[in-house]
Ligand SMILES: Nc1ncnc2c1ncn2[C@@H]1O[C@H](COP(=O)(O)OP(=O)(O)OP(=O)(O)O)[C@@H](O)[C@H]1O
């Protein structure tokens with residue numbers, strides 16, 4: 723699936739209505755693996771969240787597979803997009819498998835979940851966890867898992883509905899080198915073996931130059947670089963750091 727933004731401007735209703743994204747134009751092709759980079763506050767999470775209709779669009783538009791995103795089309799398209807939130811967004815008191823199953827709650831009706839999840843999604847959730855080496859931890863409380871294990875649970879949750887687009891907001895932040903590499907390898911595999919369109923927000927320029935094929939660098943809500951993932955630190959030397967607001 724493709725993602726396309728034209729002249730995209732978004733403003734949160736509570737942030738003095740100033741635009742956070744300011745004229746974003748970009749096209750992400752089917753099966754591409756893209757890193758979204760930029761300093762804190764540049765608008766990376768806002769852009770990612772706008773792809774699933776979580777941010778109000780002020781002007782311009784977002785098209786997913788040539789369909790303009792509107793509250794109506796979103797209901798249809800939403801299932802095809804998996805989102806991993808910054809910080810994971812897991813329910814710590816619930817088991818890993820229940821967290822993964824939460825990813826398909828929207829696709830089931832109330833009756834289907836009243837007496838627990840049906841066998842089919844349960845099996846799929848278990849298979850996904852087993853795939854990521856978490857077979858023995860499937861019934862463990864998520865809050866008791868390590869950061870890397872939690873991140874894998876968050877990926878499994880985003881994958882349970884077999885999306886065609888995967889959006890991951892800082893999935894490697896706070897992880898050790900090995901765990902971070904494992905997470906990036908999982909994303910890389912999804913893009914190479916399943917042709918999934920993967921957009922990942924990263925702060926680690928080393929990771930960005932190793933796995934994704936393309937980097938989009940944001941600065942103060944605008945794209946300042948869009949191209950190959952080399953010499954990325956050069957692109958960063960020119961960025962404006964956000965001022966501290968009193
Ligand atoms: N829910 C919100 N309501 C109002 N303003 C917001 C909201 N979320 C983000 N912002 C503002 O939008 C701007 C961009 O934030 P965003 O979270 O997109 O940045 P980011 O590039 O993801 O930063 P980081 O690297 O710190 O995660 C910031 O100035 C932030 O204060």
Ligand SMILES: [Mg+2]
Pocket residue numbers: 766767768808891
């Ligand atoms: Mg962010």
